[in-house]
Amino acid sequence: MTASEIKRFKIMLESRLAALWGRVRNRNSIAIENTADTMDEVRLAEERDLAIQILGRDFAELRLVEAALARLEDGSYGSCLRCEEPIRSNRLCVMPHAAFCVGCQELAESEMTEFSPAEAATSMVRPKPNESTIHSPPGRPPRLARPVRRNPTRTVAA
Numbered sequence: 774m775t776a777s778e779i780k781r782f783k784i785m786l787e788s789r790l791a792a793l794w795g796r797v798r799n800r801n802s803i804a805i806e807n808t809a810d811t812m813d814e815v816r817l818a819e820e821r822d823l824a825i826q827i828l829g830r831d832f833a834e835l836r837l838v839e840a841a842l843a844r845l846e847d848g849s850y851g852s853c854l855r856c857e858e859p860i861r862s863n864r865l866c867v868m869p870h871a872a873f874c875v876g877c878q879e880l881a882e883s884e885m886t887e888f889s890p891a892e893a894a895t896s897m898v899r900p901k902p903n904e905s906t907i908h909s910p911p912g913r914p915p916r917l918a919r920p921v922r923r924n925p926t927r928t929v930a931a
Contacts, residue, residue: 778862779850779851782845782869786841786842786869786870787842789834790839790842797835834870837870837872840870840872841869853872853877854877855873855874855881856877858874860873860874861874861875
């Protein structure tokens, strides 16, 4: 990767970082408002939930951009973190914070197919082989069977 390409990607990443910081600082849409009308409260709660989801997504992207800037500083930017092959420049133009080449990204996403996208983004926990699972419909992640809970303080009279 040439010095001019690195400089161009650094400018792209820094501008994206500034834009994301501007968005996450503006948290006015999360404020809790009380209204006399129940339907208005429901609508405001839905808008607040959406704003929280967007804020979470922005923070996740912020971490990715900061990690890409750190890779720029240490000289590993543009190389796949998994296979260490160069990431194509057209991929970096579209997604300058990309950490994986297309092949490794597809592989990582295929490994996460048993989770929903939200679970994949927040958790890497998978059931252990010896844990029993409840069979879920196709396309849904398997759920762990809940253990039977016994009340240890309850005594049985003989």
